[in-house]
Amino acid sequence: MLHWFYKAMVPRGWKDTAAKVASFTAVIVALNFLFSRIYFGAWLLPAGYLASSAICVGTPFVVLFFLLVRKQARLQIELSLKSRTDPMTNLPNRRWFMSQVRSALQQDMRGVLILLDADHFKRVNDTYGHQIGDKCLISIAHRLRRSLRTDDIVGRLGGEEFGVYLRDTTVQQARSIIMPMLQPIPYSGGPSFEHLTISVSLGAVQTHHGDDLDTLMRLADDALYAAKRNGRARIEVSTANDDRRPDPEMFRDRQSG
Known part of the structure; x- marks a missing residue:
């Protein structure tokens, strides 16, 4: 009131x-x-x-x-x-990211959900300290903002994990959009370690209209850990959701209504 x-x-x-x-x-x-x-x-x-x-x-x-x-x-x-904002990276926090993606899943015919995780991040904290680790996360967030489109949704999910939802996008298109994230990300470790870099691993899943977000998060998480197992600094795509394709006519009728 x-x-x-x-x-x-x-x-x-x-x-x-x-x-x-x-x-x-x-x-x-x-x-x-x-x-x-x-x-x-x-x-x-x-x-x-x-x-x-x-x-x-x-x-x-x-x-x-x-x-x-x-x-x-x-x-x-x-x-x-x-x-709704993560104070360190100024990206949306987990709650806001999830709510925005849930809303987008009810509107978009397709999209790509991606989970990103910094590789060997514990080693960064242990070697250089948590303050340098924070700078590392800020650099990852900066690279994300530069790489994504205006309509895409991004957020920090917690720790060294980030989430991305690419709207109205196929997995093939997502690979070119997300390619800058596969390049080493520079960050500063202070006067003694000025030129440090970190890589990220990515797990992706194709989404369809009306999909359950919790299920998509689990599938993307499985793909993320597959990327970790297969050498890191790479993207793996879950195919478990590929057989669920909505009827385009049904989606068009819903949009016109």
Whole structure:
């Protein structure tokens, strides 16, 4: 309820701000006039009194009110953003990633779900420390942002694992999109170790309209560990979901409806 109130009250542009300030000021002046009538018994009050009431009482109060509302609305937006963002990499967190992919699976006819995991990441932490490990993860996130398209969905799932959903994409197309992720990713280890690199392994699965995300995550995870077993710094694709192909006509009817 409060969220709706703040959203409605936030000024949007100078015209909207002026209209809201004038409306609230008029309400305050009207209430002041009514209370004066009740206590003093006079309906006719001097115009100067009403004008000074609006200028000295109504307008400052209303301006202060809208400043507080605007500040509160910005705070709510900031908290909402923090609740769905991984603070280290600034990528969406696991909860937000999963919710976005679930929504996309109900809209897209096809896509590709990919899980990525940093290779030998424990060795990075053990050798250089967790601070350098954090820089390594930030570099992976940066490479992901540069590699993916605007409509694709990406998130940090936890630890050194990331998730990607490529919308309206086949596995063959996904290979070319994700190719930069198979190249060594540079990161800095400080003055003593300035030129470090890390590789990532990827597991992918073709998705179809209406697929269950939990099942897809399991299949992509199996493919990811196959990539780890087969030498790392590579992509493996699960074929367990390939036989489930939706009827294109059914999807087209649903979109037109």
